[in-house]
Amino acid sequence: MHACLVVERGEPYEAGSRIELPNGKLYLGRSSLDSQADVSFSNQLISRKHCYILQNEEDIILYDLGSKHGTMINGKAITPHEKYILNRGDTVSLSMGIAVIRIVSASKNEETMDLSQTQFISLKKDAIIAVDCAKLECHIDGQLVNLTEKEWRFFKLLYDHANTVVTYDAIRAAVWPERILGESTLPDAGVDEINVLIYRVRKKMGKRADMLKAMRARGYVMNL
Numbered sequence: 001m002h003a004c005l006v007v008e009r010g011e012p013y014e015a016g017s018r019i020e021l022p023n024g025k026l027y028l029g030r031s032s033l034d035s036q037a038d039v040s041f042s043n044q045l046i047s048r049k050h051c052y053i054l055q056n057e058e059d060i061i062l063y064d065l066g067s068k069h070g071t072m073i074n075g076k077a078i079t080p081h082e083k084y085i086l087n088r089g090d091t092v093s094l095s096m097g098i099a100v101i102r103i104v105s106a107s108k109n110e111e112t113m114d115l116s117q118t119q120f121i122s123l124k125k126d127a128i129i130a131v132d133c134a135k136l137e138c139h140i141d142g143q144l145v146n147l148t149e150k151e152w153r154f155f156k157l158l159y160d161h162a163n164t165v166v167t168y169d170a171i172r173a174a175v176w177p178e179r180i181l182g183e184s185t186l187p188d189a190g191v192d193e194i195n196v197l198i199y200r201v202r203k204k205m206g207k208r209a210d211m212l213k214a215m216r217a218r219g220y221v222m223n224l
Contacts (some may be wrong), residue, residue, distance in 0.1 A: 003103050005053075006156055009156065010099030011042045011177075015136065021060070021103075026054045028094065028101075031064075039046050044176050045069050045095040045185060053086070058088040060103060068185075069095035069173075075161045091224065094171035098177065129224070131159060146169050150175050151201050158212065158222035167219040168194060 002022045006014040019026075019039060029050040037048070052208035054061040064071040064080040071078050072093040077085050086092070090103045100165040130139040135151045138145045147155060158166055159175045172189045175197065179187035198220065202209035213221050 003055065005039070005101045005103060007093070007103050008100040008102055008160075009097070010094070010101070013041075018104075019101075021053065021055050023055055025054045027052045028055075028099075039101075041094070041099045043095070043098045044180055045098050045173050045177070047095075050094055054091075062086050062092060065094070069098075072097075075164055089104075091160065093160060095173065097160055097174055100160055103189045110164065127160070140205060145204050146202070147204065148158075151204070152196060154197055155201055158220060162222050162224040165215050166220050171219060202221075 005019040005021055005026075007017040007019065008015055009014055016102070026039060026040070027037045027049070028039045028046050028074060028110060029044045030042065030044065031037050031040035031048070032087050037050070037083060044154060045068075047069070049149070050066045050067040051064045051071050054063065062071070062073065062078070062084045064070060064078055066080045071079075073086070074091050075093070088105055089099060091101045092103070097191070132139075136147075136149070138147060153175045157171065168191060169186055171194055172187045175194075176187035176189045179189060198212065198214075202212055205211065207208070211223050215221055
């Protein structure tokens with residue numbers, strides 16, 4: 001399967017950017033003066049040598065190079081220094097969702113099909129969530145929910161990791177990456193500030209606000 005990557009989130013790339021997946025290894029990470037990644041993200045929570053994706057004649061393989069904050073496939077953490085087979089439609093998240101990419105077919109027709117299929121998730125018989133990563137938009141029950149940039153980052157983080165607890169540290173890293181100071185690995189954002197953000201998001205979700213559940217002293221989960 002000849003494939004490419006679609007960047008759903010990860011500065012400096014725009015959401016929806018497509019990256020051709022060559023034969024051989026494609027290194028993902030954070031570039032520095034002495035280390036250059038093929039796909040380079042700017043956030044400092046991403047390791048310089050984070051992981052690589054290898055495409056050969058038979059498979060597409062993901063290999064975490066011992067990154068500090070880990071790599072996930074479809075929301076499940078993988079073990080460093082072990083090979084994992086990727087399939088079309090799989091989502092790969094770096095550093096708790098700071099960067100998110102998806103594997104799609106290089107065929108334009110198949111690629112369009114993949115994008116549309118992954119934008120919609122049924123919650124109940126009468127409820128649908130739709131997210132548009134390119135426009136940073138969210139629809140609930142067919143209605144557009146107007147989110148600020150930080151509200152969108154929070155909502156998309158929990159959406160990408162649905163039914164899994166997202167820690168306060170992961171929320172800080174995803175929503176306030178610009179606040180990382182000095183040698184700190186996490187942004188300077190307190191629990192009160194997080195709670196205010198979540199209050200605003202839940203208020204905008206209306207009758208679907210109960211999808212967001214607080215997990216005491218741990219973080220939040222979006223139940224789909």
